[in-house]
Amino acid sequence: MFVILAAGSSDVAMAFIELGALVIGLGVLARLSHRVGLSPIPAYLAAGLIFGTGGLAQINFADDFIDLASEIGVLLLLFVLGLEYTGAELTDGLRKGWRSGCVDLALNFTPGLVAGLLLGWGPLGALMLAGVTYISSSGVVSKLLGDLDRMANRETPSVLTILVFEDLVMAAYLPVLGVLLVGGSVVSGAISVGVALSVTALVLVLAIRMGGPISALLSARSDEALLLSVMGLILVVGGLAQRVQVSAAIGAFLVGIALSGEVRERAEDLLTPLRDLFAALFFVLFSLRIDPGDLPPVLVAAALLAGITALTKIATGRFAARQLGVGPRGRDRAGMALVARGEFSIVIAGLAAGTVVDSALAPTAAAYVLILAVVGPLLARFNPPVPSLDSMRRRLARWRSPDRAVAGGDASA
Amino acid sequence: MGRVSESELPGVGARFDFSTDDGEQLGVVVHRSGRRDVAFYDTDDPDACRAVVHLEEHEARDLAELLGGSRLSEEVARLRHQVAGITLDWLTVEAGAPWAGSTIGDAEVRSETGVSIVAIISDGATSPSPGPEGVFGIGDTVIAIGMPDGLEVLAARLSG
Numbered sequence: 025m026f027v028i029l030a031a032g033s034s035d036v037a038m039a040f041i042e043l044g045a046l047v048i049g050l051g052v053l054a055r056l057s058h059r060v061g062l063s064p065i066p067a068y069l070a071a072g073l074i075f076g077t078g079g080l081a082q083i084n085f086a087d088d089f090i091d092l093a094s095e096i097g098v099l100l101l102l103f104v105l106g107l108e109y110t111g112a113e114l115t116d117g118l119r120k121g122w123r124s125g126c127v128d129l130a131l132n133f134t135p136g137l138v139a140g141l142l143l144g145w146g147p148l149g150a151l152m153l154a155g156v157t158y159i160s161s162s163g164v165v166s167k168l169l170g171d172l173d174r175m176a177n178r179e180t181p182s183v184l185t186i187l188v189f190e191d192l193v194m195a196a197y198l199p200v201l202g203v204l205l206v207g208g209s210v211v212s213g214a215i216s217v218g219v220a221l222s223v224t225a226l227v228l229v230l231a232i233r234m235g236g237p238i239s240a241l242l243s244a245r246s247d248e249a250l251l252l253s254v255m256g257l258i259l260v261v262g263g264l265a266q267r268v269q270v271s272a273a274i275g276a277f278l279v280g281i282a283l284s285g286e287v288r289e290r291a292e293d294l295l296t297p298l299r300d301l302f303a304a305l306f307f308v309l310f311s312l313r314i315d316p317g318d319l320p321p322v323l324v325a326a327a328l329l330a331g332i333t334a335l336t337k338i339a340t341g342r343f344a345a346r347q348l349g350v351g352p353r354g355r356d357r358a359g360m361a362l363v364a365r366g367e368f369s370i371v372i373a374g375l376a377a378g379t380v381v382d383s384a385l386a387p388t389a390a391a392y393v394l395i396l397a398v399v400g401p402l403l404a405r406f407n408p409p410v411p412s413l414d415s416m417r418r419r420l421a422r423w424r425s426p427d428r429a430v431a432g433g434d435a436s437a
Numbered sequence: 438m439g440r441v442s443e444s445e446l447p448g449v450g451a452r453f454d455f456s457t458d459d460g461e462q463l464g465v466v467v468h469r470s471g472r473r474d475v476a477f478y479d480t481d482d483p484d485a486c487r488a489v490v491h492l493e494e495h496e497a498r499d500l501a502e503l504l505g506g507s508r509l510s511e512e513v514a515r516l517r518h519q520v521a522g523i524t525l526d527w528l529t530v531e532a533g534a535p536w537a538g539s540t541i542g543d544a545e546v547r548s549e550t551g552v553s554i555v556a557i558i559s560d561g562a563t564s565p566s567p568g569p570e571g572v573f574g575i576g577d578t579v580i581a582i583g584m585p586d587g588l589e590v591l592a593a594r595l596s597g
Contacts, residue, residue: 113447166448176452176464176476178484184447289469354484 039086072311097306099276100299106280111232117188124344125189131336161366179354182344202271231282239287326391364400495561533597542569552583
């Protein structure tokens with residue numbers, strides 16, 4: 025604010041007009057997306073790509089503010105994610121969901137990792153792409169379950185448990201990534217990763233155990249007081265976490281987990297609208313920074329990766345639902361519901377900005393999320409028949425050895 | 438009612454299932470926000486729902502009262518058992534009615550009409566067995582019990 029004021033009143037006027045025009049544009053996109061029943065995230069990304077660097081419009085005056093606002097957007101995205109589950113639900117999810125959680129990790133982390141290495145992005149770039157392909161969009165998925173009236177379905181707990189597990193994986197993944205992005209030697213990197221993980225684990229346990237007292241301390245009768253103190257806490261903890269190289273996002277996430285009871289519910293009501301505003305700025309800024317010219321070369325890779333990881337997510341959901349004894353149709357529904365990737369894939373790709381990671385990561389992630397944030401909800405809605413990974417492997421084996429088709433089929437059966 | 442089983446829905450709330458003697462499968466999702474979903478499971482695909490009814494917190498309360506086991510329905514049943522030949526009536530308080538906006542005590546309902554006010558339902562919130570301070574708000578539904586002629590007097594005082 026100070027920076028804007030110091031820059032002179034005509035600049036302030038221009039900054040307001042730019043910011044206002046941008047937010048109005050995002051509002052129109054959100055309205056259109058809701059009308060067709062889709063998440064607005066792909067619309068924000070597409071708009072950013074169309075108007076991005078070398079595209080039509082340039083933001084000159086409000087860029088300082090938008091930069092900071094988009095960082096706050098990341099914090100609020102992670103904070104609300106942390107709020108979503110109580111400490112008991114997280115520990116429960118770990119206990120009951122570890123089996124399907126590990127299947128999820130193996131099936132959806134690996135394709136991104138392999139693709140990153142094949143694309144020559146090095147281990148760090150591959151690790152980031154792995155995160156992008158791994159994490160389902162909990163926002164899109166839970167909205168889908170509500171919109172499609174599937175909350176009472178018997179496969180739904182398995183879907184939600186996968187989301188809880190992914191939450192916990194993020195709690196370990198983000199600090200590791202934060203440390204690795206800073207760089208340094210292997211030994212100092214290993215030590216920093218160890219420190220970051222122990223700090224996160226400690227705070228996580230404290231947050232789950234001490235949630236009551238922390239919430240009691242924050243509790244206030246007025247919404248205003250609660251909003252300001254929670255928002256302040258998010259920023260301070262985020263800043264401190266960034267300071268010790270744990271990544272500000274994970275700090276905000278831990279604040280979200282620590283809140284409980286009535287404070288948790290009110291904080292959710294109060295901060296979700298703020299998150300929507302700041303996160304929209306984050307998404308559009310992420311894609312504004314992408315040169316549209318960088319997009320075509322990565323499209324094929326992104327589409328292939330989207331196809332493969334849609335199938336692996338479906339397989340994950342089927343596995344998770346089968347654990348609960350759900351029938352074939354319910355297993356399909358669980359799989360399709362999980363396909364959508366969204367906000368957190370973009371958060372992960374956004375961390376690469378200004379680091380040594382290959383600059384193709386951002387456009388690839390944007391194209392990838394654009395595809396799956398649209399295809400995922402469509403799959404969930406229409407439930408088309410999708411062959412299982414097993415049957416595809418069998419078909420592939422038969423296709424590879426046409427003259428020994430019968431023997432091949434027997435071997436894999 | 439058969440055995441009720443509970444499943445956790447992380448981030449949402451909990452689901453309760455039970456089956457009726459007819460073999461119908463029912464589920465109730467209790468959202469943390471207080472919202473309730475009543476689900477009727479499909480016989481072809483027992484994991485999916487044939488129909489889902491969404492209820493806000495106060496609607497769920499109303500439905501629960503209609504289904505019985507609540508204070509209101511117990512109250513009605515108790516009064517009905519006391520005297521034979523009495524009548525139960527549901528009346529709406531109209532704007533411009535003589536008693537619109539006044540309390541049960543001010544209107545001297547008992548001495549004027551001889552009926553008992555069992556409950557006043559306003560905006561979906563029910564106050565069972567209201568005392569003299571209970572108000573006949575415009576648009577409220579008044580549930581009264583008493584002799585037919587007393588109820589007629591009450592109906593006249595509550596209509597505009």
